[in-house]
Amino acid sequence: MEKPYQLNLEKNKLKFSVKITLKKNVLDPQGKIVQQTLQNMGMDTLKTLRQGKYFEIDVNENDETIATNKIEEMCNKLLVNLIIEDFKISKV
Amino acid sequence: MNSSVIVFPGSNCDRDIAVALEKLQFKNKMIWHKDTSLPKSDLIVIPGGFSYGDYLRSGAIAGKSNILNEVVKAANDGCLVLGVCNGFQILTETGLLKGVLLRNNNLKFIGKDINVKVVNTDNKFCNKYKKDQVLKLNIAHNEGNYFTDAEHLKELEDKNLIPFKYCDKNGNVNKESNPNGSLNSIAAIFNNNKNILGMMPHPERMVDKIISNDDGVNLFTSLLNN
Numbered sequence: 001m002e003k004p005y006q007l008n009l010e011k012n013k014l015k016f017s018v019k020i021t022l023k024k025n026v027l028d029p030q031g032k033i034v035q036q037t038l039q040n041m042g043m044d045t046l047k048t049l050r051q052g053k054y055f056e057i058d059v060n061e062n063d064e065t066i067a068t069n070k071i072e073e074m075c076n077k078l079l080v081n082l083i084i085e086d087f088k089i090s091k092v
Numbered sequence: 093m094n095s096s097v098i099v100f101p102g103s104n105c106d107r108d109i110a111v112a113l114e115k116l117q118f119k120n121k122m123i124w125h126k127d128t129s130l131p132k133s134d135l136i137v138i139p140g141g142f143s144y145g146d147y148l149r150s151g152a153i154a155g156k157s158n159i160l161n162e163v164v165k166a167a168n169d170g171c172l173v174l175g176v177c178n179g180f181q182i183l184t185e186t187g188l189l190k191g192v193l194l195r196n197n198n199l200k201f202i203g204k205d206i207n208v209k210v211v212n213t214d215n216k217f218c219n220k221y222k223k224d225q226v227l228k229l230n231i232a233h234n235e236g237n238y239f240t241d242a243e244h245l246k247e248l249e250d251k252n253l254i255p256f257k258y259c260d261k262n263g264n265v266n267k268e269s270n271p272n273g274s275l276n277s278i279a280a281i282f283n284n285n286k287n288i289l290g291m292m293p294h295p296e297r298m299v300d301k302i303i304s305n306d307d308g309v310n311l312f313t314s315l316l317n318n
Contacts, residue, residue, distance in 0.1 A: 026194070026239065027194070027197065027273075029195055029196075029197055029198075029199050030195065030199065033199060077156075078148070078152065078156060079148070081149055081152070081185070081192055083190075083191065083192045083239075083240070083241070084192050084194065084239065
């Protein structure tokens with residue numbers, strides 16, 4: 001039988017994902033090598049490939065706006081170097 | 093002159109630079125990153141190494157440590173700050189120096205002796221060098237490829253904020269003599285006030301003729317000359 005307080009905890013938990021990509025004018029040597037390797041393997045349809053980072057973040061907050069603002073603060077203050085990277089926050 | 097060397101988990105050039113400083117008559121103290129105050133210092137050094145294993149981005153985690161808040165305050169009050177290698181990366185992550193150090197364009201860790209040209213001597217760190225002098229220093233990094241926006245790059249050149257550029261033995265600055273793809277062959281930069289210097293080459297590895305050469309000595313003696 002389900003316990004009500006556990007249900008409540010789940011309800012208060014929001015999940016987000018953050019995708020971090022290099023800005024268009026920043027060289028991505030790692031991505032370039034991966035791209036070249038795939039092309040050498042015969043993947044002819046591959047046009048361009050860029051490598052990025054992905055984070056999954058759970059928060060103890062049930063207000064989506066407040067939570068999104070918090071995630072944005074995390075990105076601006078640590079997760080992202082805004083000189084070379086862009087980010088996109090999505091609710092999971 | 094009083095110096096403080098900041099030590100992080102993963103620093104590995106902290107003792108080397110302490111030896112260099114003490115050899116050249118600095119009164120040096122080692123400061124653990126969790127400390128929340130700095131002793132009175134004329135020079136703060138952020139040494140090379142791999143603070144926090146380079147997690148997230150080189151220097152990103154160290155840039156948020158307790159002691160860095162104090163370093164930022166002291167630097168903004170005009171204290172001399174030297175960041176070498178990982179120290180340079182940390183200074184860019186704190187925003188004390190603009191720009192960023194990207195992965196070397198050949199995707200390889202580069203550990204070798206290289207040449208740099210002294211481009212600008214009108215500052216507290218390089219006044220004992222001669223302009224256009226070619227030095228042999230050592231680099232050991234995976235992320236030394238300096239990058240910044242076009243506006244800042246112009247500012248660096250126009251205001252003489254680049255003390256060292258990579259070159260060949262004869263002082264030629266070009267694509268062939270640039271080991272890591274750094275913009276304009278930049279090996280080191282200053283902030284606008286020229287009290288904060290970030291450099292990828294290691295001056296502390298070149299302070300003794302017996303084990304290497306002493307091309308790094310004048311960087312330290314320049315500081316004593318102020």
